[in-house]
Amino acid sequence: MYSNEHENVYGSVYVREKGELRRVNSPGNMPRFSSRKLFRRNLSLSLHVESFPQNECGERNGHFVFTYDGQGSLRYTPRPLLDISLQFIAHKIEHVESLTGFPEQMAVRLFTAAEEKQKFMQPSTSARGLQVFSQAYGELVLKSLCLRERCLLLSERMDEIRVFHHLETLDLHGCRLGDHHDFFSHLTSSACSRLVKLFLGANCLSDKGLQRLTAPVRVMKRGLENLQQLDLSRNPVTEKGLGYLTCFHKLQEINISDTNVQLDSRLKRFFRSKMSMVLSVSPLQTFTHSECRTEGWAEQVINQWESKAAELPEKNPKPRTNALQFYGREKFVRETVHSMCNQNQCEEKMSIIHFHKLDLHTPPDHTADTHTHLNSQCGKKRKFSREPEEHLNTQSEAKRSVSPCPLSAEDLELLRSY
Structure with a gap:
């Protein structure tokens, strides 16, 4: 079905008959609400135009790649179905339940596609999108x-x-x-x-x-x-x-x-x-x-x-108060640079x-050797002095082993903290 309104929007329609072009949607040759027969063998042609929302039209246009051939003519080729599917999943990555078992090569491309769509910058989708990838690929993310x-x-x-x-x-x-x-x-x-x-x-x-x-x-x-x-x-x-x-x-x-x-x-x-x-x-x-x-x-x-x-934020040319003008951007930057310089100086003096x-595979240092040597000599001297006391303390140690060991001060402090 054609109408005069379609002529102004979509232009004229021409057909070729017997080697000649003929206009079929002129106002004088066609009624306002009637179909036009183009061929004698009971064939008819109807023009159907679909209207899509603006966002859907943008997604559909992204399914084709427009290039120019050697003669300068515009040509377009459809994108691979895999790329279209990855773009769709990346756009809805916050609704994906799990990517466990999904190949890593495809996951890298999916992550890149989601990053290009700014899915990890939006607070409403970033945490969920990163969680899907982190649960499936761990340290690779x-x-x-x-x-x-x-x-x-x-x-x-x-x-x-x-x-x-x-x-x-x-x-x-x-x-x-x-x-x-x-x-x-x-x-x-x-x-x-x-x-x-x-x-x-x-x-x-x-x-x-x-x-x-x-x-x-x-x-x-x-x-x-x-x-x-x-x-x-x-x-x-x-x-x-x-x-x-x-x-x-x-x-x-x-x-x-x-x-x-x-x-x-x-x-x-x-x-x-x-x-x-x-x-x-x-x-x-x-x-x-x-x-x-x-x-x-x-x-x-x-x-x-x-x-x-x-x-x-950009500096307001007209400060609301004198305090805002006094504690302005330049003073903030100056104090930040000064603090960084002081920090570097402190690190040098630290x-x-x-x-x-x-x-255990490397020999200990000299201080450790002297320390152990002194301890060994002191141990030899104390060994002879403690031999008579060992016999007297055996009975008391046996009695102490039967009674439970009391808690130390460190253990009591730890228990109080919890």
Whole structure:
């Protein structure tokens, strides 16, 4: 069916009959609401136009690739069905139940497509979309996460960061966690049981923070039980707080530089007897933060989050109050640069205190040899003096073995804390 309205919208319609072109939708040759027969063999032609919403038309246009041939003519080819399907799934990634068993090669393309559609930037879809990928592919999505000096990014994207349950390295240096941050509930859960390297320097952590950090490992034997490298530099930690770290049996290296701990023979004796560690003569390469970086499929996503979090609102040319004009953008930038310079100077003046696991395959240092030699000589002298006393104390020791062993002061304090 044709009408005069179609002529103005879609133009004229021509057909070829006996080698000549003829217009079939002219106003004089065709009635307003009637069909036009084009051929003598009872054949008719009808034009049907469908109207689609604007968003659906855009998706349909994306199903074709427009190119130019050698003669300069425009040509289009349909996209592969696989690409169309991946684009559709990426657009609805928050509604996907699971990707378990989906090939990794296809998952990379699907993740890239979802990233191009900004699905991980929108707060309503980012957490669910990253959770679908993290549950299926684990450390391939994100293996190492560096949030050094990015406290604002940690606060804004905490729900998304909690999705990554296969992290092996986490750098939270200078994130201002304190002792009661909300992120501690995630850091001490089973979701971070795979962590091997943890950097918590310059976070205002005290002994209470270390007690809370180690509580799941000490009581329930879960949490950060696989931790091997720990950075606690520039935190108000004392010798009492270091006693909570003895539950980390796999700990290999620790950094306690610029803390309230005094480096003396007592501290060295504590690390050697309780944690089988010795003082490192040279700074350890682990705590230079040169090798800590974000690795995984979501690396670009983290960079986009950082760039968006670093965006500052445009300066208002007409401040509302004098205080806003006084505490303006220039002063904020000046103070930030000044604080960074002071921080670099403090790091240069900081006394480095690194302890590492005692390697049994390497010979001990000279100080350790002299210490053991003196202890052996003292032991020989005390052996002869204690021989008469051993016979007298055997009966009392037998009586004590029958009675239950009383709790120490440290055990009582631990029980009161829970």
